[in-house]
Amino acid sequence: MLHRSSNIRITSKKKKVKTEINSKKYSGFIKLDVSNFYPTIKHCKILEELQKKISNPEIITFIKRSISTPTVSKSHLGDEESTIGVPQGLSISNILASIYLLKIDEQLKDYPNVAYHRYVDDIFIMCDYQSVEDISNNVIRKFEEIKLVIHEPNGDSGKSVLGKIDEKFDYLGYQFKGGLISPRTTSIEKLKDSIVSIFTSYKYAKDKNKEFLLWRLNLRITGCIFQNKSRGWMFFFLGINNETILYNLDRHIKHLMDRFNINIKPKHFVRSYYEIMYSKHKTTYIPNFDGYTIKQMKEVLVSCFKLKVDSLSDEQVKFEFEKRISKQVKDLLTDVQDFS
Structure with missing residues (x-):
């Protein structure tokens, strides 16, 4: 549930950033990354903030023990409790990190003529280009006050960047450049590789x-x-506006058909994009497996999976269908918001 909630926040943040970039209100951006974030969080600071919000001492004690226990495979009697660092494996790690940075978030959101966003240790700010250095220096100082170090802006690591809003930069899986919004190159290459594997x-x-192919x-x-989930690369990256990417993907598939000498008529990324954008709830181009009839389920089971269905009850057909669909969609990117 926590994982789903965090992914919904990412989706919401992507949409907001896209809207703000398109507004043309900002000429510069600041992208900052905290160095070694979780291991350098001070326990005393977290507990101080928690005590302001939680009155139950047992909960505070439980959280303190969770973050203080030495993270080794075998602890020994006499091991000292740690006073710094939050284990990333905890279900509450992201929540504790947000509490740790709550004051900074509140201060930076109040900056005039600035759009401030943060997801865990990834900070993104839009502002006037003339102000990027002053604002970034101020942000870095605020993080230093709570003993956190920001990667040097425009340094060798490339993790913290200052620039003009029309320059290329990545944020939350998207690549922004001159008003064009695209998936990151690594995401495109990963999709291409998955198509080659098919x-x-x-x-x-x-x-x-060939029907299954x-x-x-x-x-x-x-x-x-x-x-009730929108699944697939096209749903996940629906925020793009660089349609050239989609035409290139369609050409990639045509090239593979020639390379493997296979004559089929697949669907297209370009049309999929428009169907989802403008006819999401009416289209039959995008399969809605939740709405399949028993007859449609049987057709898929027979043609694609070569399953004999004549002797199966409707419940058995549904079970066999959902089992196979679950396996096929498990590695598709998922838009975690409900299909609505």
């Missing part, structure tokens, strides 16, 4: 099934609705 699996399959490929292109 063709390769078909090439080396003992029993080749086309179905898998279309699923990778369009995504789908399953268990």
Whole structure:
């Protein structure tokens, strides 16, 4: 539940950043990254803030023990409790980190003519370009006051960057440049590799099934609705406005069809984008597996999975269908907001 909640915040933040960039109100940006964030969080500071918000001493004690226990495979009697650092594996790690930075967040959100965003240790600020150095220096000082170090802006690490809003920069999975919003290059390459693997699996399959190849490929292109979630690359990166990326992906598939000498008619990324943007709840181009009839389920099971369904009850058909769909969509990117 906490993981889902954090992902919803990311999705919401992406939309807000996109809107603010498109508003043309800001000419500069500040992207700062905290060095070694979780291991350098001071326990005394967290506990001080928690005590202001939580009156139950047992909860405070529980949290203190959770963050103070030495993080080694075998603890020994006499091991000293740590007074610094929050284990990243805790379910409450992100919440504690947010509490630790609450005062800074409140102060920076009150800055005039500034758009401030932070996700965990990744800070992004939009402002007038003439002010980027002054504002970034002020932010760095505020973090130093709570013993946190920011990577040097425009330094060798590349993790903290100051620049003009029309220059290229990455934030929360997107690449922004001159008004164009694209997925990061690594995300595009990962998608391309996954498409190649679909063709390769078909090439080396003992029993080749062209219907299954086309179905898998279309699923990778369009995504789908399953268990009331929007799943797939296109849903996840719907915030893009660089359509050249989509045309290039369609050309990539055409190239693979020629390379593997396969004659099929797959769906297209470009049309998928427009269907989701403008006909999300009416389109039949994007499969909504939640709305499939028993007849449609049988058709998929027979044509794609070569399953004999004549003797199966409706409940058995539904079970076999959902089991196979679950397996096929498990590695699709998921827009964690409900399909609504």
